[in-house]
Amino acid sequence: MKILVINGPNLNMLGIREPDIYGKEDYNALCGMINAHCRRLGIEVEIFQSNHEGEIVDKIQSAYKKFDGIVINPAAYTHTSVAIPDAIKAVGIPAVEVHISDVSRREPYRRVSYVREACVGSVVGEGFGGYTRAIDLLAFGEKEGGRL
Ligand code: DQA
Numbered sequence: 001m002k003i004l005v006i007n008g009p010n011l012n013m014l015g016i017r018e019p020d021i022y023g024k025e026d027y028n029a030l031c032g033m034i035n036a037h038c039r040r041l042g043i044e045v046e047i048f049q050s051n052h053e054g055e056i057v058d059k060i061q062s063a064y065k066k067f068d069g070i071v072i073n074p075a076a077y078t079h080t081s082v083a084i085p086d087a088i089k090a091v092g093i094p095a096v097e098v099h100i101s102d103v104s105r106r107e108p109y110r111r112v113s114y115v116r117e118a119c120v121g122s123v124v125g126e127g128f129g130g131y132t133r134a135i136d137l138l139a140f141g142e143k144e145g146g147r148l
Contacts, residue, residue, distance in 0.1 A: 003068065
């Protein structure tokens, strides 16, 4: 199985940006955790980060017929982008949306997710562990992964 993990704008600033919300661990630590989890499960993984909406759309398009699942934290584009969910629907690859923080308990504008309807699941407010949960959801389905 091949999974593509996509991280949107400012997630490269983890550890520096708002540590009370996103934690003190940096982006490298997040990548290390994802890589270790996939290695344990025998999953091939590629991790991509961009601060640019068009680059994220390009990356999703390039996954067509190459990846079996997508884990995506679109970050701020969650609440604004129509192009990202359109790209997920275009390639037809099962995708799970992840948010490190609990977006349902923050500013009202963060409660809107345009990406959610293009995804088979969402994991919200579980910190970095949300990414491994999302990978499990894609690898094992609803039962063990637990749809949230
Ligand atoms: C985020 C939540 C978004 O609202 C915010 O813009 C982010 C990160 C999260 O992981 O909690 O950049 O997606």
